[in-house]
Amino acid sequence: MKEFTMEKMKEACGVFGIINNDDYDVARFTYYGLYSLQHRGQESAGIAVKNGATILCHKDMGLAHEVFNKVILNQLQGTIAIGHVRYSTTGASEVQNAQPMVLRYRNGNMSLAHNGNLVNASKLRDELEAQGAIFQSTNDTEVIANLISRYRVLNDNIVDTLKNVMDDIRGSYAITMITPKRLVGMRDPLGIRPLCLGKIKNSYAFASESCALDAIGAEFIRDINPGEIVLIDHEGNIESHNTVEKGCRKLCIFEHVYFARPDSIIDGVCSHKARVEAGRILAREYPVKADLVAGTPDGGVDAALGFSRESGIPYGHALIKNRYVGRTFIQPEQTQRDSGVSIKFNPIRSEIEGKRVVLIDDSIVRGTTTRQIVQMLKEDGAKEVHMRISSPPYKYPCFFGIDTSTRKQLVASKNSIDDIRNLIGADSLGYLSLEGLLESVKGDKCGYCTACFDGDYPMEVPFETLKNSCG
Ligand code: AMP
Numbered sequence: 001m002k003e004f005t006m007e008k009m010k011e012a013c014g015v016f017g018i019i020n021n022d023d024y025d026v027a028r029f030t031y032y033g034l035y036s037l038q039h040r041g042q043e044s045a046g047i048a049v050k051n052g053a054t055i056l057c058h059k060d061m062g063l064a065h066e067v068f069n070k071v072i073l074n075q076l077q078g079t080i081a082i083g084h085v086r087y088s089t090t091g092a093s094e095v096q097n098a099q100p101m102v103l104r105y106r107n108g109n110m111s112l113a114h115n116g117n118l119v120n121a122s123k124l125r126d127e128l129e130a131q132g133a134i135f136q137s138t139n140d141t142e143v144i145a146n147l148i149s150r151y152r153v154l155n156d157n158i159v160d161t162l163k164n165v166m167d168d169i170r171g172s173y174a175i176t177m178i179t180p181k182r183l184v185g186m187r188d189p190l191g192i193r194p195l196c197l198g199k200i201k202n203s204y205a206f207a208s209e210s211c212a213l214d215a216i217g218a219e220f221i222r223d224i225n226p227g228e229i230v231l232i233d234h235e236g237n238i239e240s241h242n243t244v245e246k247g248c249r250k251l252c253i254f255e256h257v258y259f260a261r262p263d264s265i266i267d268g269v270c271s272h273k274a275r276v277e278a279g280r281i282l283a284r285e286y287p288v289k290a291d292l293v294a295g296t297p298d299g300g301v302d303a304a305l306g307f308s309r310e311s312g313i314p315y316g317h318a319l320i321k322n323r324y325v326g327r328t329f330i331q332p333e334q335t336q337r338d339s340g341v342s343i344k345f346n347p348i349r350s351e352i353e354g355k356r357v358v359l360i361d362d363s364i365v366r367g368t369t370t371r372q373i374v375q376m377l378k379e380d381g382a383k384e385v386h387m388r389i390s391s392p393p394y395k396y397p398c399f400f401g402i403d404t405s406t407r408k409q410l411v412a413s414k415n416s417i418d419d420i421r422n423l424i425g426a427d428s429l430g431y432l433s434l435e436g437l438l439e440s441v442k443g444d445k446c447g448y449c450t451a452c453f454d455g456d457y458p459m460e461v462p463f464e465t466l467k468n469s470c471g
Helices: 026-036 071-074 123-130 140-154 159-168 210-215 255-259 273-283 301-311 338-344 368-379 417-424 432-440 461-469
Strands: 014-019 044-051 054-061 080-084 101-105 108-118 171-178 183-187 195-198 203-207 219-223 226-232 238-242 250-252 292-295 319-321 345-347 355-359 384-389 427-432 448-449
Touching: 014 026, 014 108, 014 171, 014 183, 026 044, 026 071, 026 080, 026 203, 026 210, 044 108, 054 071, 054 108, 080 108, 080 171, 101 140, 108 123, 108 140, 108 210, 108 427, 123 140, 123 273, 140 171, 159 183, 159 226, 159 238, 183 203, 195 210, 203 210, 219 461, 250 255, 255 273, 273 301, 273 384, 292 301, 301 355, 319 368, 338 345, 338 368, 345 368, 355 368, 368 384, 417 427
Parallel strands: 250 448, 292 355, 355 384, 384 427
Antiparallel strands: 014 080, 014 203, 044 054, 044 080, 101 108, 108 171, 171 183, 183 226, 195 203, 195 219, 226 238, 319 345
16 A cells, blocks of 8 residues: 655754753653644654763654654653754655754764755765765755864864854754754854744753744743854853844745744744734735635634734634644545545535635645635535635745745746636635735845745755756
């Protein structure tokens, strides 16, 4: 029997890190942190713990609660821990690519967990291999690890080492790291991927999103700045090094559109608030006469709330999502409705029958899910289905951690909005403008990477891939 993976855009990973200056169980806290970052990656999970001079690590394919149990967590005793949940963007989906990575280098043991994607990883890998380096995995993180170990030999401290590495690597990265004495957090010079710092009593934690700090009862202190390296020791000393002049931040705007948990606050913006605001603006940009506003769970519900509040059209639930459908499941027979969408979503007939429904979703990527959902709503009696998307047409592939495959597969890259409306079978279709989206996050183009919507990449990207992907 064969298992199929749902054809989906892949998402970024989640990282966590904690240094214990009290009497906390760092592995357990990391587990809770990963649990709340699970939405950022469901393929593999891992925790590394510093125990004296040794680093203990457990990682495997699966969700955090599938990979860890009490016995395993009890074995992971130590004073500093980092953790990772992964959804592969670079490198195959296999356990060798699971993180954190643990390596032995001249100064002892080190471990790192990385969220993001390097655009020059294959060039760096080639150069390192030409110098005799051996790689065990196919992910970018091992390239970073290799560079750290090489530059550490040339420098007498970790900060200069990391600065040298940052000069070499290009792309997006939010990294947590265990060094022989400290917990380290660092963010790429444009701050494309999020990373924040929290405090619980005398202990400190880094997390991709503030929701993970909430989960362990830590107080949010601040976001790590773009290009910043933060090192924390067991005395509670925090050392910060900024490697870039204050310039444009380029947080991935898709974090607020889709990735981040709505209760997370990233770079001062609450994702839930931004999504509600996006819905309000969308209602002004694309008004429609209707009886019900609903969101596709979970991505569309916050914006649907905003659309309803702005338009005065009642808010309700049109669809129920089965929360227990994981990423991988046995594909139903072809006689059943296409690719399992009917297993994941089911309309509530009594809510939609005879009604003009405005359905809000955060994005249309390939268009396949949206088409099937519109069809389901109509089959279950909706009189009209007006699709509203709380972000602009997704036209360009991402090189910074969101694997949107090839441009060819992005429905908006080659179709007009009217063609897409036709393809998905909706009565009308409206996308939020880029200006509207930026207004919803209280930002401007200097503040966010909007490349997936306008092709304006914040750095040179591998054009060959882009050319190929334009197909
Ligand atoms: P489709 O119509 O097949 O393009 O699917 C659109 C749906 O995919 C929307 O409900 C989005 O919330 C969802 N979506 C957007 N980005 C991602 C992602 N990175 N991983 C999984 N689903 C996503």
